Amino acid sequence: MGKIIVIHSYKGGTGKTLLSVNLSAAYAKQGKKVCILDLDFRAPSLQSIFKFESLDYWLNDYLNGSCEIDKVLLDYTPECNCSGSMYVGLANPAIEALRDMSAKDRKWEMRALGRLLSLKNTVLNDMELDYLIYDTSPGLQYSSINAIVSADVVLVVSTIDRSDIEGTKRMVHELYHLFEKKTAILMNKVPIEFLSTQLERDGIYKRFENTHTLPVLKVIPCYCDVLRAGGSKIFTRDEPEHAFAKHVEDITSKIDNF
């Protein structure tokens, strides 16, 4: 059976979307069947990366119960230059849709949780997908916690910013542990000078594992050319030899053994 991987963080701007997209493309390149869903209904961003135009259905419609998931999923396989397959489900970026999603009540959120939980059967089992990857909004948002409840693995992306570390630590104890989820930390955008020797690299892993009492799956340095690309490149597809792409490749194998 396939896995649902949720990419979450305490703060925004940690690199969740970049990692979700590159992780999906890396799995597809390895011959896996993967689907990435944009669950950040407050600030959807996958639309600007995958550039599908004139869509009839969005993930919003699926969660509203006005269509089934097969109407939402878009086949990105021809563009992903991979031996597997890649599907994408987008959140509606229109202002009206953002307003509509932020005004949902608790009953609606409860039904949305049911619709998300049923994706395990409809997407992973019926479509025989290997991975379902959720890119979420940061912090304690309904859509993110719904995603966490339905997850098999939660990857929490954190930077070395103090408030990010402290917030992540609180979420580990007050969110991920409460739902008994298999959780690991990804440290992203770490200044390269902190990682120049093996001793320093080992020290960083140990330090954050002790802080969060969780395994640190990867410490990814801050690369200027990743920032410079501004989300216009999928490194695991476009520049597979780039160090960032290599880090993401490494994460895929660590998730499988996690």
Place this chain on the structure above:
Amino acid sequence: MSRSLGKNPAVILEKIRKSLDRLNEKMEVFIELQKQERKQDLIIQDLPEALDVMTLLSLPDHLRKTAVTICKLGHATAEEVSEQTKRARAVESGYLNQLVLMSYLKKERKGRKAYFFVER
């Protein structure tokens, strides 16, 4: 030695005073119980019926595990829940019925089996 009450008004009055004190105590207990019941009713009315993720977070650990499992299974018996949680069937049955009392779950009987579910 028994004394005739009719012949001693002071004794009669004392008896009446003691009876009134006992009655007063009983009334106070009764009023207090009624107050508590009213508070309990208000607490029950305040409980949100939606079993959303914020409610799941607010539940005690043992009930959260059961509630999350029923959310995943959709419609299940205590036996089916216990297979997932690896806890005893009787324990799960107790937790499921507690969640029904809290209005988070519904229960229906089909033959001899009781099924629990979230009404969405």
